[in-house]
Amino acid sequence: MDESQQVQRALQLIANLSIDKASQVLSKSIKVGAKIELENVYVADISKATEAIMVSDEGDVVGAYVDLVGDMPFKFLFYVAAEDSLTLTDLMLRKELGTTKKFDIYVTSTVQELGNILASAVTNVFASDFQIKMRPSPPKVVHDYASTVFGEYIMEAAADLNEILMIESQFRVVRMNIKCRMFLLPTGDTQKTLASIVAAA
Amino acid sequence: MPKRIITVDDAPIIRLMIKDVLTECGGYDVIAECSNGREAVEKYKELKPDLLTMDIVMPEMDGIQALEEILKYDPAAKVVMVTAIDQRDALMKAIRLGATDYIVKPFEADRVMSAVQKALGDLK
Numbered sequence: 020m021d022e023s024q025q026v027q028r029a030l031q032l033i034a035n036l037s038i039d040k041a042s043q044v045l046s047k048s049i050k051v052g053a054k055i056e057l058e059n060v061y062v063a064d065i066s067k068a069t070e071a072i073m074v075s076d077e078g079d080v081v082g083a084y085v086d087l088v089g090d091m092p093f094k095f096l097f098y099v100a101a102e103d104s105l106t107l108t109d110l111m112l113r114k115e116l117g118t119t120k121k122f123d124i125y126v127t128s129t130v131q132e133l134g135n136i137l138a139s140a141v142t143n144v145f146a147s148d149f150q151i152k153m154r155p156s157p158p159k160v161v162h163d164y165a166s167t168v169f170g171e172y173i174m175e176a177a178a179d180l181n182e183i184l185m186i187e188s189q190f191r192v193v194r195m196n197i198k199c200r201m202f203l204l205p206t207g208d209t210q211k212t213l214a215s216i217v218a219a220a
Numbered sequence: 221m222p223k224r225i226i227t228v229d230d231a232p233i234i235r236l237m238i239k240d241v242l243t244e245c246g247g248y249d250v251i252a253e254c255s256n257g258r259e260a261v262e263k264y265k266e267l268k269p270d271l272l273t274m275d276i277v278m279p280e281m282d283g284i285q286a287l288e289e290i291l292k293y294d295p296a297a298k299v300v301m302v303t304a305i306d307q308r309d310a311l312m313k314a315i316r317l318g319a320t321d322y323i324v325k326p327f328e329a330d331r332v333m334s335a336v337q338k339a340l341g342d343l344k
Binding site: 044047048108111112124125128129131132135136138139146152154155156157 | 230231232233234236237240277278279304308309310325326
C-alpha cells in the first residue's frame with residue numbers, strides 16, 4: 020500500500036468516526052433519527068468533481084461553509100435542498116411539519132446551526148480519538164444552486180490545485196426522505212501532516 | 221417580577237429556542253437578543269440583566285472575550301455559556317474566568333431551564 024492509499028485509509032477512518040458522531044448529534048438536534056452514510060473518499064480532479072455535482076442537478080440548496088482551523092485544517096460543507104431546509108426548521112423548532120413555508124432568518128439559521136453542530140462533531144472526533152486540536156469558525160450560510168455552492172467551496176479551498184482529496188457523505192432523515200450532503204476537504208498541509216502521522220503509526 | 225435575561229448567539233434560531241424555553245418555563249423575560257460578543261457587552265452595560273446565555277463561537281467578538289469584558293465590568297455577572305460539542309478547551313477557559321454554568325448544543329429544554337434556574341438560585 021503506497022503513502023497516498025494509506026492517507027486515504029486514514030481519512031476514511033476519521034470520516035467514518037466523524038459521521039457516526041455527526042449522526043448522533045443531528046438526530047438529537049432534530050429529534051428524528053438520522054442516518055449518515057459515507058459515500059466516498061477519493062482524489063478528484065477539481066473540474067470533474069464540480070461537473071459531477073452539476074450533472075446531479077440537485078437544484079437550489081441552502082448550505083453552510085465552516086473552516087475547521089487548528090492542527091489539521093479542513094473545509095467543511097453541509098447542504099440540503101432548499102425545500103427540505105423548511106422541514107428541518109420545523110423539526111429544530113419542534114413545530115408541526117409544514118409550519119415554515121418561506122425562507123426567513125430561522126431557515127438560514129437552522130442550516131447555519133446544523134453546519135456548526137455537525138462541524139463540531141467532526142472536530143470532536145479529531146480531538147478525542149486522535150488528539151488533534153481543531154475548532155470550527157463561525158459558519159457562512161449560502162442559498163444558491165448546488166453546483167454554485169459546491170463550486171465556491173471547492174475553488175476557495177483548492178485554488179492552486181488540480182486535484183483534491185474529498186470526503187463525501189450523504190445522510191437521510193428517517194421517514195422524511197430528506198437528503199443532505201456533507202463534504203470534508205483537507206486544506207493546506209493537512210494531507211502531508213496526515214501522511215506523517217500514518218507513517219509514524 | 222420576572223428575571224431579565226439576554227440571549228447571545230449568532231444563530232437566531234438558537235436565540236428563539238432559548239427564548240421559547242424560558243417563556244414556557246415562566247418567571248423569565250428575555251429583554252434583548254445579541255448576535256455577537258460586542259453587542260452583548262454593550263447591552264449588558266445598558267440593561268444590567270440578571271443573566272446572559274452566551275454562545276462561544278461568534279463573529280466580531282467571541283463569547284470568551286465577551287465574558288471577560290462583562291466580568292471585568294461586573295464581577296458578579298451571571299453568564300451561562302452555550303456551546304457546540306467540541307469546545308472543551310474554550311469551555312474550561314470560560315469556567316476558569318467565572319462563567320456560572322454551561323449548556324451543550326444540541327440541548328434539551330430541561331437542561332436550559334435547570335442551568336438558568338441554578339444560576340439564578342431558582343432551582344427548588
